[in-house]
Amino acid sequence: MRGKVQKETTMKNKFLVGIEIKDLFLSFGPTEVLTGVNLTIEPGEFFAFLGPSGSGKSTLLRAIAGFGPRPSGSIHIDGKDIVDLPPWKRNVGMVFQSYALWPHMSVRDNVSFGLVEKKMPKSEIGPRVDSALDLVGLRDLADRMPNQLSGGQQQRIALARTVVTEPKVLLLDEPLSNLDASLRVQMRRELLALQRKLGLTTIFVTHDQEEANTTSDRMAVLDGGVIQQIGTPQMLYDNPSNHFVANFLGTANILNGEVKKSGEDLHFITNAGDAFSLQEGNPGKGSIVLRPQNISIVKKPGPDTIKGTIRHREFLGSQVRYLIDAAGTEIVVDQSHSAGIDWVETGTSVLLKVNTKSAIVIKD
Amino acid sequence: MKKTPSQPAKSKSLVDRLPSFLFPRLSGMALVAIMIAVLLTGLLIVPVLQVVYVAFLDPNSGALTLNNFRDFFGSSLFRESFWNSFYVSAMSVIFATMIALPLAYITTRFNFAGSVIIQSLGFIPLIMPPFVGAVAMQLIFGRNGTVNLLLRDNFGITLPFMDGLNGVILVQSIHYFPFILINLSTALRNIDRSMEEAAQNLGSSGMRLFRRIVFPLAAPGYIAGAVLVFIKVFDDLGTPLLLNVNNMLAPQAFLRITSIGISDPMGYVISFILVAFSIFSLWVSFLFMRGKDYSTVQKGGGGLAKRDLSTGEKWLAYGAVTLILIFVLSPHIGLLLLAFGTIWSFAPLPDGYTMQNFVTMWETSGTYIKNTVLYAGLAALADVIIGTAIAYIVLRTKLVGRKMLDYMSTASLAVPGVVLGIGYLRLFHGVNVPFSDQPMASWWVIIALALMIRRLPYAVRACMAALQQVSVSLEEAAENMGADKASSIRRIVIPLMTGGILAGFVTSFATAAVELSATIMLVSSNSDAPLSYGIYQFMQTPSGRGAGAALGIVAVVIVGLGTYASQLFIERDKKMKSTNQEH
Numbered sequence: 027m028r029g030k031v032q033k034e035t036t037m038k039n040k041f042l043v044g045i046e047i048k049d050l051f052l053s054f055g056p057t058e059v060l061t062g063v064n065l066t067i068e069p070g071e072f073f074a075f076l077g078p079s080g081s082g083k084s085t086l087l088r089a090i091a092g093f094g095p096r097p098s099g100s101i102h103i104d105g106k107d108i109v110d111l112p113p114w115k116r117n118v119g120m121v122f123q124s125y126a127l128w129p130h131m132s133v134r135d136n137v138s139f140g141l142v143e144k145k146m147p148k149s150e151i152g153p154r155v156d157s158a159l160d161l162v163g164l165r166d167l168a169d170r171m172p173n174q175l176s177g178g179q180q181q182r183i184a185l186a187r188t189v190v191t192e193p194k195v196l197l198l199d200e201p202l203s204n205l206d207a208s209l210r211v212q213m214r215r216e217l218l219a220l221q222r223k224l225g226l227t228t229i230f231v232t233h234d235q236e237e238a239n240t241t242s243d244r245m246a247v248l249d250g251g252v253i254q255q256i257g258t259p260q261m262l263y264d265n266p267s268n269h270f271v272a273n274f275l276g277t278a279n280i281l282n283g284e285v286k287k288s289g290e291d292l293h294f295i296t297n298a299g300d301a302f303s304l305q306e307g308n309p310g311k312g313s314i315v316l317r318p319q320n321i322s323i324v325k326k327p328g329p330d331t332i333k334g335t336i337r338h339r340e341f342l343g344s345q346v347r348y349l350i351d352a353a354g355t356e357i358v359v360d361q362s363h364s365a366g367i368d369w370v371e372t373g374t375s376v377l378l379k380v381n382t383k384s385a386i387v388i389k390d
Numbered sequence: 391m392k393k394t395p396s397q398p399a400k401s402k403s404l405v406d407r408l409p410s411f412l413f414p415r416l417s418g419m420a421l422v423a424i425m426i427a428v429l430l431t432g433l434l435i436v437p438v439l440q441v442v443y444v445a446f447l448d449p450n451s452g453a454l455t456l457n458n459f460r461d462f463f464g465s466s467l468f469r470e471s472f473w474n475s476f477y478v479s480a481m482s483v484i485f486a487t488m489i490a491l492p493l494a495y496i497t498t499r500f501n502f503a504g505s506v507i508i509q510s511l512g513f514i515p516l517i518m519p520p521f522v523g524a525v526a527m528q529l530i531f532g533r534n535g536t537v538n539l540l541l542r543d544n545f546g547i548t549l550p551f552m553d554g555l556n557g558v559i560l561v562q563s564i565h566y567f568p569f570i571l572i573n574l575s576t577a578l579r580n581i582d583r584s585m586e587e588a589a590q591n592l593g594s595s596g597m598r599l600f601r602r603i604v605f606p607l608a609a610p611g612y613i614a615g616a617v618l619v620f621i622k623v624f625d626d627l628g629t630p631l632l633l634n635v636n637n638m639l640a641p642q643a644f645l646r647i648t649s650i651g652i653s654d655p656m657g658y659v660i661s662f663i664l665v666a667f668s669i670f671s672l673w674v675s676f677l678f679m680r681g682k683d684y685s686t687v688q689k690g691g692g693g694l695a696k697r698d699l700s701t702g703e704k705w706l707a708y709g710a711v712t713l714i715l716i717f718v719l720s721p722h723i724g725l726l727l728l729a730f731g732t733i734w735s736f737a738p739l740p741d742g743y744t745m746q747n748f749v750t751m752w753e754t755s756g757t758y759i760k761n762t763v764l765y766a767g768l769a770a771l772a773d774v775i776i777g778t779a780i781a782y783i784v785l786r787t788k789l790v791g792r793k794m795l796d797y798m799s800t801a802s803l804a805v806p807g808v809v810l811g812i813g814y815l816r817l818f819h820g821v822n823v824p825f826s827d828q829p830m831a832s833w834w835v836i837i838a839l840a841l842m843i844r845r846l847p848y849a850v851r852a853c854m855a856a857l858q859q860v861s862v863s864l865e866e867a868a869e870n871m872g873a874d875k876a877s878s879i880r881r882i883v884i885p886l887m888t889g890g891i892l893a894g895f896v897t898s899f900a901t902a903a904v905e906l907s908a909t910i911m912l913v914s915s916n917s918d919a920p921l922s923y924g925i926y927q928f929m930q931t932p933s934g935r936g937a938g939a940a941l942g943i944v945a946v947v948i949v950g951l952g953t954y955a956s957q958l959f960i961e962r963d964k965k966m967k968s969t970n971q972e973h
Contacts, residue, residue, distance in 0.1 A: 093587050113590040120591045126584035130606045139602075140592030191592055 042069035043104035043194045043227055045090070050099035052089055059085045060097065061251045067229065072221050074238035075231045077248035078274070086248070087197050087231045091120045103194055119193030123200040125184040127172035133183050134168040140191035158190035161220065178209050189224060196221070196228040202237060214241050235275050247271050265386055272315045272388065279316040279357050285309050285387060294387065298354030300332045302380055307387040315388060318347065318360035320381040323370060330380045336372045352378055418876065423783050423795060426776055430798045434843050437813025438665065438805055444816065445658035458655040467637065468656070472663070475639040478558050479624040483616050485563035489714055490570035490615070496707050498578040501696050504711050512568045515718055517950040519904035519922065520565035521628030522942040523721025525929050527561050528552050528633065529734055530724045536738040557633045562623045564718055570615035577611020578604070583695050610679050617675040621668050625806030627907035628922070632929055639664060640808050644911065652815055661809040668804040725946070728939035735932070747936035755941050757917055758924035762903050765834070765920055769841035770849070770899035774891050777849035781857045782879065799850045802843050810840055811911025832914030840908040845898040852897065856890020857883070889963020893956040900952025904945045921945055
């Protein structure tokens with residue numbers, strides 16, 4: 027047992043490399059696509075770039091692989107700046123969104139391509155390709171052509187084609203977006219298991235927060251070519267640093283107002299005049315982020331309650347979601363649902379109790 | 391989902407009361423399909439099969455024999471013709487590739503302002519039938535043509551551009567290179583950027599990447615274009631005839647039939663060889679292309695990554711494009727000089743310029759032009775009607791054997807014009823036009839029918855493309871509102887196909903107007919002859935060349951306008967569809 031752990035540590039020390047991106051700017055002609063990206067990815071980390079389309083996440087990934095216009099700034103992999111290296115000299119494995127399997131080559135030829143380019147002797151290529159195909163469980167498809175494979179199989183072959191060359195880091199560009207929903211959940215678990223097994227430093231680009239949350243050790247949320255926040259999925263959900271991150275990761279009620287301090291008591295006064303007590307925060311203008319599950323519909327008035335009217339109700343299965351007119355805006359409240367629980371009718375006036383312990387204050 | 395267009399009649403008609411084996415109940419669609427099948431069998435399959443059959447008949451005893459083939463390969467003239475046809479076709483493919491490859495590569499790999507010129511370059515040769523430019527090319531590149539006169543005066547050398555087979559190769563490769571250019575450019579453009587990037591990502595670059603990824607992916611497109619060029623050149627009659635090169639297969643077949651007669655077996659043997667070669671080449675290209683749809687462009691993706699040219703490369707690119715442009719335009723320039731020149735002989739340029747040729751042409755060629763409009767118009771009209779019907783039957787019905795209609799109409803691509811001409815002469819030989827004592831084989835309608843069959847494949851493609859653009863749900867919506875099959879086709883499907891049908895009509899018309907190889911076999915008198923035959927007649931004598939060139943310009947204008955109009959229709963259609971049908 028001890029020996030095994032020992033062995034794993036040495037393997038990591040030997041092979042794992044980190045990525046360090048400093049002051050990266052990139053533009054397509056006059057349009058700036060990446061602005062001042064600074065990022066450190068630890069060796070062996072499964073790291074996600076999360077953002078809406080057009081946020082620059084794919085561009086950043088492609089810049090690491092060496093595709094697209096030359097960025098200014100630096101990208102260090104394993105301590106070496108690779109910005110001026112052409113793609114074919116970077117040894118950075120990338121799995122394309124479209125898989126990019128070459129249709130004129132069999133699965134075996136596709137997977138051996140990178141090894142042939144490395145001038146590896148034939149006798150060595152065969153076994154390596156076999157073990158890469160074993161890794162993704164598709165050795166028996168070696169003689170098929172790509173167009174005879176299902177989407178999930180193509181995805182695995184693309185992965186095998188990349189990892190067989192033993193790249194320093196693995197880049198995955200929206201790898202699950204071309205798969206159907208059920209396969210996606212399965213594939214993301216397989217991807218994570220494979221990454222853990224190989225211990226490869228991996229970057230995963232996605233626009234799907236669930237994908238990022240379930241797989242990544244840490245992630246960077248991008249918008250408008252700027253990294254908005256970096257952290258573990260839980261940290262970003264619980265402590266978003268701005269409106270964008272709060273809204274992009276899950277549903278958020280954002281109330282604008284001001285933090286006020288009177289003696290020892292800290293309060294947040296919304297623009298509509300409602301007041302909540304706060305645990306921490308610095309006085310001044312700002313917003314408060316309340317997740318839908320942190321607000322509940324109550325019968326009795328008390329501290330931190332506000333009045334509202336139910337505007338709309340949606341049944342989501344495990345939850346019932348209410349859209350409520352309150353605090354001068356529309357507030358989303360989720361009530362967990364189980365059989366026998368009564369729902370509140372629309373149009374009813376209700377009292378909302380805010381769990382202020384989990385409230386986050388964002389400075390404007 | 392099975393529908394029959396015939397609604398239950400209120401009162402039973404006579405037909406309904408008769409036993410059904412006398413009048414099998416067929417849907418209107420099936421009737422149309424059968425009629426088209428009969429038409430294609432009679433006008434395409436039977437004539438060609440007959441030509442093939444006669445090739446194996448002893449001309450005297452009528453018994454089946456291989457003697458004709460022994461005679462053919464026993465004659466040194468025919469062996470030479472066979473080899474020459476093969477050599478000219480292969481060399482034309484090579485030269486056409488040499489012209490097309492750099493152009494395709496420049497447009498798809500680089501950000502090059504001259505790309506627009508190259509794109510139009512791809513169309514310029516196609517609007518001039520090759521035989522029209524052939525004589526003009528002789529005056530520019532021939533032994534005593536402009537280029538060689540200048541070379542002789544300045545350097546004391548001459549180059550045999552147009553001597554014998556060289557001339558045919560030069561004219562054909564200049565005319566047909568667009569087939570390779572268009573196919574190859576499309577293939578290159580259909581390669582997704584990620585194909586190349588994935589290879590780079592795995593350590594490949596430069597020539598290795600081109601050889602292992604880019605070229606294999608573009609190869610099917612190239613092969614398709616190259617095979618097309620090969621067949622077209624192998625089958626072509628007009629160009630060698632006008633250049634007076636007779637020791638090739640198609641001219642030999644023509645000369646045999648026209649000089650010795652309809653019963654001479656050699657014409658049929660040659661026809662058999664021409665058809666066999668066409669089918670063989672198409673089959674080889676089919677084998678090669680099977681399962682190789684390498685179009686890999688993803689949604690939003692756009693072909694290979696392009697890069698900017700350095701200044702030196704830019705000069706090189708412009709130089710290459712200019713050189714090719716001069717070559718490609720030379721038949722057009724030559725034709726213009728010939729048409730507007732007075733006398734042009736042993737001189738770099740005509741002695742003087744005049745409009746006289748056009749006057750002569752106008753006075754003598756009225757019939758040619760009138761006939762052309764009549765024949766090509768009828769042929770194109772019939773083509774789009776049949777084409778629309780075939781497209782609908784193949785794409786939208788479940789009729790048994792519907793694919794056969796598609797195959798039959800496409801088969802006409804593999805039948806050289808000479809062969810179809812000989813087939814008609816043989817088939818209608820000795821048959822009179824109904825209700826008259828005029829022989830059928832020399833009736834002008836036969837020419838129009840031959841043109842119709844020759845251009846049908848293009849019309850069918852155009853109509854199928856148009857129908858594929860019309861979503862099935864539009865038709866179903868009409869049926870849901872109570873329109874029966876006939877009326878939903880008439881009121882919904884056909885109006886939505888209009889752009890494509892018009893484009894098909896214009897293309898068929900324009901290309902039928904300048905068709906020579908089948909018409910030259912079938913024209914029996916000058917009064918029945920179309921424009922292409924007129925050009926051929928004029929070009930036979932040096933004094934007629936000017937007027938012939940003037941008529942050639944009329945042909946170029948017809949085809950040019952036709953091509954332009956067809957593009958216009960397609961564009962307009964696209965615009966309408968894009969505003970009306972957001973999917």
